Amino acid sequence: MATILVHVMPKPEILDPQGKAVGAALPRLGFDGIAQVRQGKRFELTVDGEVTDAVLADVRTAAETLLSNPVIEDVVEVTVMAEEHA
Amino acid sequence: MTARIGVVTFPGTLDDRDASRAVRLAGAEAVPLWHNDADLKEVDAIVLPGGFSYGDYLRAGAIARFAPIMDKVVDAAHGGMPVLGICNGFQVLTEVHLLPGSMIKNEHLHFICRDQVLRVENAETAWTAEYREGEEIVIPLKNQDGQYVADEKTLDMLEAEGRVAFRYVGWNPNGSRRDIAGITNERGNVVGLMPHPEHAVEAGFGPDSRESGRTGVDGLAFFTSAIKNLLATA
Numbered sequence: 001m002a003t004i005l006v007h008v009m010p011k012p013e014i015l016d017p018q019g020k021a022v023g024a025a026l027p028r029l030g031f032d033g034i035a036q037v038r039q040g041k042r043f044e045l046t047v048d049g050e051v052t053d054a055v056l057a058d059v060r061t062a063a064e065t066l067l068s069n070p071v072i073e074d075v076v077e078v079t080v081m082a083e084e085h086a
Numbered sequence: 087m088t089a090r091i092g093v094v095t096f097p098g099t100l101d102d103r104d105a106s107r108a109v110r111l112a113g114a115e116a117v118p119l120w121h122n123d124a125d126l127k128e129v130d131a132i133v134l135p136g137g138f139s140y141g142d143y144l145r146a147g148a149i150a151r152f153a154p155i156m157d158k159v160v161d162a163a164h165g166g167m168p169v170l171g172i173c174n175g176f177q178v179l180t181e182v183h184l185l186p187g188s189m190i191k192n193e194h195l196h197f198i199c200r201d202q203v204l205r206v207e208n209a210e211t212a213w214t215a216e217y218r219e220g221e222e223i224v225i226p227l228k229n230q231d232g233q234y235v236a237d238e239k240t241l242d243m244l245e246a247e248g249r250v251a252f253r254y255v256g257w258n259p260n261g262s263r264r265d266i267a268g269i270t271n272e273r274g275n276v277v278g279l280m281p282h283p284e285h286a287v288e289a290g291f292g293p294d295s296r297e298s299g300r301t302g303v304d305g306l307a308f309f310t311s312a313i314k315n316l317l318a319t320a
Contacts, residue, residue, distance in 0.1 A: 010190070014235055015261070017191040066152070069145055069181065071188040072235060 002051045003081040004059050008068040009040035043067055044081065051080050089114040089316045091309070092129035094159070094175075096121040096150045100137030101172065101284060108284035109133065112309030121153040130316045131168040131212075132159055134175025136228075136282055146189060146231045147177030156182055168212035168312045169276045173229055176268070176278030185269055185278045186244070187236030192229070193261025201293035201302070202227035202281050203255040204267050208248050211274040212315045216307035222255055223304035224293045227267075227281040234262035234269075234280070244269055252279050283308040 010016045016038045023037035043063075047055055056078065063075040091109045093116055095102045106116035117129050121139075126132070139150035150156070156178070163169045163184050171179035179185045192198060201224050209219040217223070236244070241263055244250050252268035260280070268279025283305030286292040293302035 013237075014190065015193065015233075017193055017195050017233070017261075021195050066148065067144070069148065069188055071180070071186075071237075072190055 002047055002049075002083075004045045004047060004051060004056070005077065005079050005081050006043040006045065006059065006063045006067055006075060007040060007077040008043070008063070008073050009076050010038060011072060011074055014072050040073075040076070041067075056080075087317070089131065089313045090117050090127075090129045091115070091312065092117045092119040092126060092132045094119045094121060094132065094134050094155055096137070096139035096153060096178075098138045098141055099135055099174070101135040101282065102137070104282075105133045105135040105172065105284045108287040108305065108309050111287050112306055112313055114309065114313050119155055121150065121155050124154040124158055126155075126158050126162060131312045132162065132170070133284075134159070134169070134171040134178050135284065136173030136175060139174055139178065142174075142231065145177075145181070146174060147179075147181040150174075150178045151182040160184060163271075163276050166273060166275050168315060170213050170308065170312070171276075171278035172282055172284060173232075173280055176280055177231065179276065179278040184276050185271060186240050187234055187263075187269070189231050189280070190233045190235055191231050192233050192259070197228070197230045198232070198259050199226070199228040200259065201225070202259060202267075204252045204279075204281060205255050206251070207253055208251045208270060208274075210248075211251055211270045211277050211311075213277040213308045213311050214251060214270075215315060216311040223286075223307075224295070224302050225281045225283050225286040225305045226293055227259055229260070229280055232260040232262065232280045234260075234266045236263060241266075247272065251277055252281075 019038040109116040206217040286305035289301045295302040
């Protein structure tokens with residue numbers, strides 16, 4: 001068993017209302033000096049067997065068709081999670 | 087001939103009953119369509135109603151677009167069948183690429199529920215032919231993810247081709263680009279909008295009108311437009 005991480009972020013040019021709200025809340029708690037917050041999604045896909053190039057290619061396709069909407073989001077990273085964290 | 091208008095129910099759809107009622111009040115037969123049946127039951131037009139299909143998980147409309155019925159809806163839409171997506175239904179239509187752009191969270195992050203003034207920008211679609219271009223109508227708006235976004239090129243294309251079907255008037259309630267409330271495809275048979283015409287079809291239950299409270303029925307012409315369109319092409 002191995003786990004593949006997929007990170008999806010709102011496109012830079014798309015306003016991120018959730019990130020903006022989090023950014024506005026931080027100074028209220030005393031966390032100053034954070035200029036901007038953008039909020040995305042992290043998916044953990046656990047696969048049976050080894051992560052081959054074919055498996056990774058499949059996951060990339062899934063990331064681009066279901067996990068993200070290319071109109072508003074980018075798939076910024078598809079990586080295999082290190083064993084000790086899995 | 088009585089037109090048969092299908093109303094699709096996904097898990098989490100809320101406004102299928104209201105949409106069916108609107109279809110009947112407009113004079114057509116409402117045909118319930120189930121997300122898991124790849125069967126359009128010989129309907130003449132389709133409404134994808136509002137709600138929170140699949141709990142809005144992942145993104146609004148993102149999972150519903152892969153429901154078995156959607157392959158049939160897409161085929162029918164490409165064949166020219168009138169398809170109307172309301173609120174969550176509009177989100178499904180963008181996710182399945184029948185309409186361009188997408189909806190993200192309202193700019194102010196609040197769920198919003200209000201009677202909203204819209205201007206009919208395109209009165210030549212299958213769902214708007216009974217309106218006049220430039221006519222202002224009042225129908226309810228209620229959503230969390232209603233901010234219409236698309237890249238500038240797409241927005242310019244929509245404007246140039248007259249495919250902005252509705253615009254918010256007086257106040258942009260969610261930060262939508264260029265005040266866009268609804269759009270249509272190139273052919274004019276597929277229309278999607280965030281506000282809810284099916285909630286403004288019967289006196290006593292609709293928005294306030296100029297005359298008196300709760301008597302607004304400005305949404306009814308969506309459905310009568312589709313019926314007239316079907317009779318004209320039958």
